[in-house]
Amino acid sequence: MSKRLFVWLAMIVAGGVQAMDAPVGDAQVGANKAIPCSGCHGMDGNSPAPEWPSLGGQSADYVYRQTVMFRDGGRVNALMEPFVVGLSDQDIADISAHFATLTTTPGVADDSPIQGIAGVDDTYANLGQAIYRGGVPAAGVPACQACHGPSGRGIPGAGYPAVAGQHAVYNAARLNFFHSGQHYGNDNDPSTIMVTIAQRLQPVQIDALATYMEGLHRADPAAQAELAAARNESALVPATQALDPADAPVPDMDAEDAADAGADAAPEIDAEPADEADEADTAQPDEDTTAAEPDSDDSNDPGT
Numbered sequence: 001m002s003k004r005l006f007v008w009l010a011m012i013v014a015g016g017v018q019a020m021d022a023p024v025g026d027a028q029v030g031a032n033k034a035i036p037c038s039g040c041h042g043m044d045g046n047s048p049a050p051e052w053p054s055l056g057g058q059s060a061d062y063v064y065r066q067t068v069m070f071r072d073g074g075r076v077n078a079l080m081e082p083f084v085v086g087l088s089d090q091d092i093a094d095i096s097a098h099f100a101t102l103t104t105t106p107g108v109a110d111d112s113p114i115q116g117i118a119g120v121d122d123t124y125a126n127l128g129q130a131i132y133r134g135g136v137p138a139a140g141v142p143a144c145q146a147c148h149g150p151s152g153r154g155i156p157g158a159g160y161p162a163v164a165g166q167h168a169v170y171n172a173a174r175l176n177f178f179h180s181g182q183h184y185g186n187d188n189d190p191s192t193i194m195v196t197i198a199q200r201l202q203p204v205q206i207d208a209l210a211t212y213m214e215g216l217h218r219a220d221p222a223a224q225a226e227l228a229a230a231r232n233e234s235a236l237v238p239a240t241q242a243l244d245p246a247d248a249p250v251p252d253m254d255a256e257d258a259a260d261a262g263a264d265a266a267p268e269i270d271a272e273p274a275d276e277a278d279e280a281d282t283a284q285p286d287e288d289t290t291a292a293e294p295d296s297d298d299s300n301d302p303g304t
């Protein structure tokens with residue numbers, strides 16, 4: 001496996017994306033501090049322009065990490081910079097806590113047929129869904145839901161961002177940014193994993209995923225919990241997709257569960273097109289001794 005993936009795996013095992021000590025945020029104080037942000041990100045967390053990301057319901061850990069990077073130079077955007085340069089860590093924690101209390105309203109995925117691409121006979125929404133749920137095994141692309149969650153909530157404790165309802169234009173811009181080889185922060189930054197993934201995606205697949213995520217509904221945690229209790233919990237995860245139950249949208253997942261979920265998901269990335277799955281199997285000891293579900297590598301086995 002590449003050095004980058006190895007470092008990434010080691011980070012997940014060490015406890016997910018969150019490596020920094022964020023101050024505890026106060027959402028009420030944050031509501032006032034977030035007013036300057038709201039012109040672009042929306043008073044209710046839904047941004048009015050498709051190039052600007054909605055932040056409603058985004059995990060506070062993720063918003064904190066990104067905003068600190070905008071302030072300190074790990075992520076660069078000319079529009080953002082003047083608004084964040086003067087913020088303290090505490091300001092950012094408060095603002096992040098505020099946005100986490102809001103909700104992003106899902107849009108509608110483009111279900112029109114993809115035309116003019118040889119070998120593709122599908123709509124954008126269907127193609128996007130297939131990749132989001134099952135990856136592209138032949139190209140070594142893992143299922144997006146392994147880290148961003150079946151309903152697009154992300155895995156807050158592990159710092160994986162929510163993507164449900166996010167503007168397609170913004171999603172495509174991010175995926176193209178990663179596809180071009182760029183990432184945030186230094187060479188060990190968590191976002192480097194998306195470079196590996198996005199570089200294996202074709203342009204039409206990026207467009208399909210971008211619009212699918214805009215239409216993806218992030219059920220609120222309480223509703224998910226009720227659903228899970230009412231049905232069999234595993235019913236929330238499509239049968240074709242072998243996911244650790246910890247990946248299902250369970251509310252208030254603690255950091256340890258989230259790290260487990262990430263660790264279970266991570267070896268999938270290592271499924272290089274020509275690789276046997278063995279390496280992935282041994283790369284990460286399966287800590288989930290209660291796992292009764294099929295090996296998660298099977299779903300992405302390129303089928304040698």
Ligand code: HEC
Nearest residue numbers: 036037039040051052053063066067077079080083084095
């Ligand atoms: C003038 C418009 C504007 C204002 C005001 C603004 N932002 Fe942004 N923000 C953007 C744009 C544009 C992006 C996308 C940047 C990129 O493409 O990397 C962004 C991205 C972000 C992201 C990353 C979201 C993600 O999903 O990765 C965070 C977090 C964020 N802004 C927080 C803030 C905070 C906090 C404030 C207020 C202190 C703020 N922004 C004010 C325009 C703005």
Ligand code: HEC
Nearest residue numbers: 142143144146147160161171174190191193194197209266
């Ligand atoms: C192994 C975990 C993992 C998998 C699998 C994964 N992602 Fe990501 N994704 C991440 C991480 C980590 C980040 C960046 C987090 C950060 O910068 O703090 C990210 C960021 C993103 C972003 C930017 C979000 C934002 O608000 O700016 C998008 C869009 C995205 N991923 C889409 C996808 C798609 C589409 C797939 C499937 C083809 C996918 N991801 C698969 C871990 C993953």
